[in-house]
Amino acid sequence: MPTTLRSGAEVLVDVLHQEGVEYIFGIPGGAAIPIYDALVDSPIKLILNRHEQGATHMADGYARSTGRPGVVVVTSGPGATNTITGILTAQMDSVPLVVITGQASTNVLGLDAFQEADVSGVSFSIVKHSYLIKRAEDIPRIVREAFHLSRTGRPGVVLIDVPKDISSRMIEPNFSEAFHLPGYIIPKEGDLDRIEEAAGLLAHARRPVLIVGHGAVISGAEKAVTYLAEKLQIPVMNTLLGKGCFPETHELSLGMPGMHGTAYANKALAACDLVLSIGSRWDDRITGKVSDFCKNAVKIHIDIDPSEINKIIQVDCAIIGDARYVVEAISAIAERGDTGEWLKQVAKWKRDYPLKYKKEGKLKVQHVIDTMYKLTGGDAIVVTDVGQHQMWAAQFFPVVKRYRWLSSGGAGTMGYGMPAALGAQFAHPDELVIAFVGDGGFQMTQSELATAVIHKLPVKIVIANNHYLGMVRQWQAMFFDNRLSGVELEGNPNFVKLAEAYGCKGFRIKRPADVRRILQAALDYSEGPCIIDVEVEKEDDVYPMIPAGATLDEMMLEPPKINMQGK
Template identity: 60%
Template sequence: MANNAMEGGQAIIRCLENEGVEYIFGYSGGSVIPIFDALVTTQTKINFILTRHEQGAAHMADGYARATGKPAVVLITSGPGATNTLTGIMTAHMDSVPMIILSGQSVSWMLGKDAFQEADIFGITMPIVKHSYLLKSSNEIPRVIREAFHISTTGRPGPVLIDIPKDFSAGPCTEDLHAKMDLPGYKINSTPNKDTLLEIAEALGKSKRPLILAGHGVMISGAENALRALAEKCRIPVTNTLLGKGVFPETHKLSLGMLGMHGTAYANKAVCECDLLLNVGSRFDDRILGQPAKFCKDATIIHIDIDAAEIGKMIQPQIACVADARLALEELIKHVPILETKEWCKHLDGYKVKYPLKFKRQGSLKMQHIIDEFYKLSGGKACVTTDVGQHQMWAAQFYRTDHRLNWLSSGGAGTMGFGLPACIGAAFGRPKDLHICFVGDGGFQMTFFELATAALYKLPIKIVVLNNHYLGMVRQWQELFYEDRKSGVDLEGNPDFVKLAEAFGIKGFNLRRPGDVKRVLKNALEYNDGPCLINCEVEKTENVFPMIPAGAVIEDMLIEPPARKMEKPTGST
């Protein structure tokens, strides 16, 4: 090895340090031994967290990124190690989360020869990454890592995978660690067109019933203050998407909360009745559209998005602005007039009174009751992570989010098993904050092995297992649309989750009666010796409302359980 050369693995660690990486989540294996060795030989300050499964590592990196806004690194071995991260990579990709995946690979001369633990992870992940690399030499390491971080964190963020043959992580790297990027095809359209903004301001000026639809893009670009200033100056009500929880305070007078399939009735009614919809940083996901052809069909639709491919993908807007949300809103606010929306806001406030989110505190124990009580006891200040299903929707409804980076949920992918590891990742990123993880009994059992990671690092997380012994959301569909024929939803054989927690050295609480909610949750919140788990035995057959059946128009929203028999939904899932 030349005098000034370091091993490829060491160069990788040094480059990650230069990018400001604090955490690597991963799992070792044969083809990454040189990189794991470099974690020791470089005496790096980067923390390596050994998870219990590669999927856990990917979700932890995801949770870390969503809770801090900074990318984390996933380091895993070749073959099964790499393929185990697929769900995590896809989840991050669907929700525009920055993530760098370093996968070990067989030695370069064995590629394509079915070497031990060889998988073409570069090819397999192609549709679920923002970009990917298969290293061709050790000297590419500095440039590729710089490019990967740049691509992953700018524009519309996403996961970037670097596949590293073992001979390149073991071989000498003589290249300058501050190598130049070479990305002639990567363009970010962040600057808004001024004429377009004037056009938007003019349309707003004419509107009597304007509505802002705020999505995840507002958070990614850090446009919360500009959004709030715009809404308050013009007095425009704001509804947010699931991933947009926190971009506009949900307790604000102008907030209508979340819209969509299980959004608030008043948000969905506002969508139906507005004469102008200003979408900032949402991709018009099918969960919020109902029938795309009939969505907001009498309103002027304006779409601000940094990703040009989102314009017209689902909804053709009258005015489109491809730009960074913060830059667009900060400029737009200079040109908008003060609007006369008193009547409109009053009208919507009427809906808030008439159709509030509600549940019964009496009778059996409800998930909503637990979430609502946690909201109150924690002052709405916790960083909340959810899994996927009924509890996710109730958490979105009843744990109102006022601040950015405080709501972590798998939206686009709808990944069960996301909740616990994502919450762990968030807690590594923000160890001083309170973390609440709402999970169902189904999703929890997909990744509960990461309890070991939570216990080992004594993370301040409250794991709330909302246990209805069912895959509740599917059961709800079967009840409403398939004459209650339950199929593949009964989770009989659930373990005793408190004993399970105790087996990992984690404090467990049981919660069975509505009268005990406050006391048990208080005890859980006061517990400060690492993670704790609250097993909540809840009503088995409660359904989430409001509900817009998939593929139905928003006007057909069910605010309460339907009295009539429902047709099978036409939309996807």
């Protein structure tokens, strides 16, 4: 037997190593044992999770905080189906993930073998692409294609299903077989005529705004966007996932628009005469009622994905390309328009309608987030879960650099925050990583606390504990006559004791007066992860708010005096 023979699994792991993979997140099982066996001799670090959903979110956190694909290896059947939520979360937000699933052997595929699940069939509509490997010889090409697809163009999730007989088969690997992706085109430069058109429209606009989204972050367009905004003197708003592409501390920044965006961003959006979206997809949380969105404004859209053009909003000028290249090209030729009056108006809105909260009385989540921002000077990677605390974090934790804000936007996956924060901490061992989570979301993936403790990851896990599924409670209160249904989280554990049970440090904040001192103590704690259980006001609501499907003019700055039922 020639010595060059290697098992399919070993070849798979070889290619992962060649692709620069540092960490693999996952849990083994029968069909994945050959791959886990090959990992024993690999320099890639294996992180054993407690649930496959946690593994995918962890890989997602690694990916969002580095721009490099996160890698997950799990077994067949339930191992594979447990990744589905994490796959959806990453795909909806264009996060590069390579998910490798063990599979039953090819000779029993489709025969309901033990732990068999048609995971490609289950995941077709939530992946960028997927493979079921039928020939071990194809492993090197497929794995390399998977990484290429995952990280280029509009990034996304690629799933590779590896039957056990394929990972066990001995082959002579060919690591240099060429890709074969004739249907895969990666737009880059953008059409010059459209770029000139956009520059012309910008120069003539009197009340222009820029919306920067995740596409701008992914493309690394921060400098280009800042240059464009400063050169043309245009106010900039960032979407939830666009945080970090343009400094929110910049005087031209309006923060986040949309359902829970700043009042001044929404006022600017309602009054603008031109809106340029840079890698944002006009999500319904931003547009509200689509037919009334920026009705009288010229709309320009830069996106790398042609299917986003005219999907929600009909635009006047579309440029398909990589945000950084397109914005650089526009700013090279665009002349500054007459935006002086507009900037004054926008500045007035910023003064008149600041984000605010009360520091007295009951303890507010906003107070905790704001204090954390001030104590850290904003120098942290901030990860959120989903719900009220997520919106407050978006409002009160300005972000200035990319890869430092991780949040599940498109899918809105509860349970994302803590494991994603661990993934970010693995990628950035020397940086401060803060997870803001709610008591509901935290409990969906809390078993990953074990992973944090084992690896002594110094993540600060701030639990905004209001004993409610707060965002749903807010909607029920506002739109369903306060008929609360299924939102009260009675039976929450004592999170400090829970932390201790895992060997994790626990802090608790109950009074506004203690916020600063205890957060500082948590920041000073460096032995490993810590939980900060914050007993907050039970029934606080997120404002400003634009009800779902309403227009920007219907924004509420404070609780309505009338019953909103039926809205």
